[in-house]
Each structure stands twice: as structure tokens, then as C-alpha cells.
Amino acid sequence: MAHSQYSNPSYVQSLALIFSIFSLMNFISHATDPPLTLDYYSSSCPTALEVIRKEMECAVLSEPRMAASLLRLHFHDCFVQGCDGSILLDDTITLQGEKKASTNFHSLRGYRVIDRIKNKLESDCPGIVSCADLLTVAARDAVILVGGPYWDVPLGRKDSTTASSTLASENLPTANQGLLSLISSFVYQGLTVTDMVALSGAHTIGMARCANFRARIYGDYEQTSDKNPISETQLNNLKSICPATGGGDNNITALDYVTPNLFDNSFYHMLLRGEGVLNSDQELYSSLLGIETKKLVQKYAEDSIAFFQQFSDSMVKMGNITNSDSFVTGEVRKNCRFVNT
Structure with a gap:
């Protein structure tokens, strides 16, 4: 699965240097950000966490x-720009959002779920809880509601008044990425290889579109x-959902067919077992360059407690990627889809 250039020692050394520079840039850019705190809304909106939890319970139950x-x-x-709620912004005449990237x-x-929660929060505590914080807490509660771990969520993010369709296309990992490119995407955000493998475990729930796994199932899945018989049956199922030609791009399948919910x-x-639906997932174990990632996959397969602990730690770390500009020019949006007027 590895490309020949990846076997070149000087190429790998160069990438290692790039990763180090990315990490240093990330540290410097976030070192002066205002700190997030666990009790940020304890006085200004003491019902915030309860409101989010109850609405998420209703959403996931249904x-x-x-x-x-x-x-x-x-x-x-x-x-994209840090955890600033920019993904929630709709396109307007003056702003090109990230949703159509x-x-x-x-x-x-899930945008309507966010809208419902925001409406409840605005009713209880007008203009207090940011959409960025709302989304971060909702993601934590979502994991808990389907059997995952709990973690404390530091709060105090501001909502960005900007979005970047360009960065959404450039920064986000894609389904067919190779391992080193995948690692680069995470390191650029200040996240480690360990964070990457643990956060990829989020694919224990959710669905994938045919357009994102067609190359995998008609490529090296059999290899x-x-x-x-079980693997062959699963591959046949995937091919029935996702034809090699003739459309079906939006047909979906569970990323984890054993316990999808x-x-x-x-x-x-x-x-x-070599059954990862996405190429970017299977690369974690099957890439010739994945010495460290392979060990981590084996570790988390053997020890669910270790996976839960690292996933929790990595989610906090990812949630702490902040948009420095939003602390200066950001706001608390009244409607998560639009900047305040």
C-alpha cells in the first residue's frame, strides 16, 4: 500500500522535519490563547450542560x-480555523461557508439538532453559550449516549465571524489518503500519531458513502x-451497495458492520482482519510505514479501556484547538447559522 517514494530515507527524514515545524507553529500560535475552563458557564448559564444533554438524548434516541x-x-x-463553530455557518452574499466544500x-x-439546542439555550441564557462550545459538548454527549467514555469539556470558545471553504478542502483528511499524508494532516493541527489512531476509532460508529469507499473495495480490500467466508461475505455486501460503475455514490454502509451503533x-x-471500509482507516494497520500505528491498532483492539482513555484525552486535545482571531473578533452567535448583525 506504500508508495515507493515513502521508502526513501531522506524523504521520510524530510517529512519528520516538516512535522516538527508544524508542531512548533501550532504550539506558538496557541500558547497565548485565553485558557478554557470547566466552570465557564457555572454562573452565567448553569443549565447549559443539562440542556445540551437532554436535547442530545432525544436526538440520539430517535x-x-x-x-x-x-x-x-x-x-x-x-x-478548519480551530473549534470556532465556523462549520455551522450558512452561505450568504458576503460569506462563503464550509458546508459545501x-x-x-x-x-x-445534524445541523437541525444544533439549531434546536441553540434555541433552548437562547431561551434560558440569551447571548451566553457559544455555538462552538455547544458543538463540543454535544459531541461528547453523543459519544456517551452510544456507550462511549465521558470526559470533562473545557469551555469558553468564541464563535468565528468567518469561515474558509478553501481550508475545509485542504485541511480535512480524506478517505483515500495514504498514511504519511494522513499523519501530516493531524500533526499540522498539533495532534500526534497516537491522537490520530485513537480519534480514528470514532469510526466505530457512523456511515460511509459509496464514493468514499469504492476505490478501497475494488482495490486492495481482498489483499x-x-x-x-465472513470477510468475503462482507466484501460482497459492500459491492452490492456500491457498484463499480453506474452511480450509487450516495449509497451508505456502516463503518463498523459488527456493532454499528x-x-x-x-x-x-x-x-x-483487514476489513477497514476506508483506505485511510486500513492504512493505520496495513501500511508498510505504519510501524507505530500498527502497534496502536493492536493495543486498542486488545484493551478497550486503553482506547477509551486515549480517545477521551485526544478529544480534549482536539477540542482545545482554538481560533486565536475568534478570541479577539469572535462573538456568541444568536443563530449558529449566521453571524450576528
């Missing part, structure tokens, strides 16, 4: 898939899988 949708929304927000279009959902470590067992 549609379990919504848990993955809110988690993905948060991820796609944080990788190639990496987001047909991929993201990585165990070629046992349960947050567990089943995803990593799939990678061990």
Missing part, C-alpha cells in the same frame, strides 16, 4: 446515527482481508 453525525461535525469544525458536502448532517473497540478488530 436516530442513533445522529451520535456519529454530531461527532463528525465537531471534528470537521476543529480542523468537497470534504463536507454530502458528508455532514488486506483474511479471505475467510455502539461505541466500542470493534473498529480496531476490523482493521486487524
